[in-house]
Amino acid sequence: MNSDFVEKLAVETESRIVLLVMDGLGDIPADGKGTPLEEALTPNLDKLASEGVLGQFDPVAPGITPGSGPAHLALFGYDPVANNVGRGILSAFGIDFDLTERDVAARVNFCTIDSNGSITDRRAGRISDDENKRVCAKVLASVKTPAGVELFLSTESQHRALLVVRGEGLSDKLGDTDPQMTGVPPLEVKALVPEAEGAATALRDILKQVKRVLADEKKANMMLLRGYSGFKRLPSMKNRFGLNACAIAEYPMYRGLAKLVGMHVLPPYRDFQDAVAVLKANWSAHTFFFVHVKKTDSYGEDGNFEAKKHIIEDVDKTIVPGIVSLNPDVLVVTGDHSTPWSMKAHSWHPTPVLMRGKLVRRDRCTRFSETECQTGGLGRLPLVDLMPIALSCAGKLVKFGA
């Protein structure tokens, strides 16, 4: 779907849309059990299902397993392939690093090299977070950056860190230094276009110093860079759809993705009751509310059926009634993708969607579950098409053509 086309039809109105995302909600039956969503006791979601319409949506395309970045961009109505976000930016989002448009971000792997400079371990023995912090501090204390360039280095976890260079006119069109194999030295930083020569020179200089500074380390005695990405905000949801959007999310990654599309990002909530309180306190100031719950995905990744089921029940008990009490014009409940507990990973299965609003065309479904969504009235659609439907149900899109 060409989104430019939708933008031309968008009008700003006072109606309110709530998008409640239980990350990784979708699942598959396994071990003789239904999915966590099917087995959970969810009277409030089921009431919404009876009043609304269900469907199943492909985050990127049928059969494609999405990362969190593309899946959320699709949820927000952005083509997830055309707007694919670099690994460096997602690393920055994940640790709440405040990127600017003068930055190039890269994902760091600390690694181990031998006396010839060849890589012996691409993950430096998976050092601890504390050791990672110590090494980052050591680098920052000793490396002298070229004139006009600032360096940031922040621990993510284990061997993973974020490196950011900040300066004027730095391009992210650079080659990875991670050769993706051991037994060879790290690659040199290459400029992939002439404009990137400045950034490449700065990074080569920095990496040369890093090698010297870390020479006495046993494990993390070098770093590999990949996924360089400059930070360009996408056209905002305000500009595209006329939405005054805000984000209520506990995890940095999702606050970062919300910022990328110009949402106003509210402080992280403490618990689900607090999330409802934050929603209520901000109800008059916004027309679009992205409410994000992370733990459904985390427990899916852990392979924990019971915990995933309980989180869904908690959302049903606390967040759902809180949202319903505000009577939004359109309420969408979904995941960004599926994270089946039996697979302990993201998957390609379409995400279940529930939409309630005065103007939805209801179907016969009476429960919110993957199986019910398979026969839901919304059918099976690309996830990027969800936003135009929600906008129209909220009276925010005018007619196309005469």
Added chain:
Amino acid sequence: MNSDFVEKLAVETESRIVLLVMDGLGDIPADGKGTPLEEALTPNLDKLASEGVLGQFDPVAPGITPGSGPAHLALFGYDPVANNVGRGILSAFGIDFDLTERDVAARVNFCTIDSNGSITDRRAGRISDDENKRVCAKVLASVKTPAGVELFLSTESQHRALLVVRGEGLSDKLGDTDPQMTGVPPLEVKALVPEAEGAATALRDILKQVKRVLADEKKANMMLLRGYSGFKRLPSMKNRFGLNACAIAEYPMYRGLAKLVGMHVLPPYRDFQDAVAVLKANWSAHTFFFVHVKKTDSYGEDGNFEAKKHIIEDVDKTIVPGIVSLNPDVLVVTGDHSTPWSMKAHSWHPTPVLMRGKLVRRDRCTRFSETECQTGGLGRLPLVDLMPIALSCAGKLVKFGA
């Protein structure tokens, strides 16, 4: 769906996919009866339906009736419009002519012209196959080809034949000589681009001789050429999806289509038990198995409800248990398109699909039929999207984005 995008995610693994195609399987209810698939006794397919997921897939696009070429390309995961194959190539496939990359193939209609050279019958009174063979031999015995060019002429059936010119640098960018009407002479062979001048000159010379050689024939006294096509293999399934694919098919057309996408083509099977034996004998050597059954389509074209139903029952009894005994990671059962017996022709109705595998998200369907597929968990999708879903269910696609 941009298929380049899927290719980048594909990884080669040992898991095995079987694609069982009953050609023209889809049908519509008529004469107070359900479809052949609905009326057939298919306990094995129904068991698979209970264990798996159903859906309906559009070979080319909703409402579009496909030929066998586009329908199979879509099944194999190739965009059927972007990769549409010329009529000449399909004619060559249909008679098992071994095309090379130095060939230009064209579909021949023998026709009748009057003393002024104007066409009076574009199909030469639909001469018999034997007469066609005699005329082809006569042409080949007398026509002298230009230096460096070889000529092949092979009977298809009735007035239809295949003409192939072989040589260096022959282009297929040529205008048809069939004017698609009577009362006018055949058109001259025109080069549509300057590079095609060599091929055009050779064919003009050949056709001039053909006219002279056939002058004494009553019916087939001239030939019309159309659908010129050079033979370029498409990027192989091995290169695109990491699949070691093989084809088990009784009819030349389908072996040709399999060859086009780089499958290893096994010898035609004698009967369904032999097809299973061939499958078993080749199980360890491949990771993708295309098993093709032609007769469902043939009986559909004949308008023979009972025979189409019986073939489906035979497949259920013989081929399906044979495949199941090998326990493929993913088993897909479908047609390439619909051939309703009441229409005696291909149709646009979506093809019913059944997929079984450990990682499919099951639905509530318990029978494999067109009506059940309408409420199946896969929904309604373009047929080209079937392959990415099968690949993911077999663990052969990695995540998109972070």
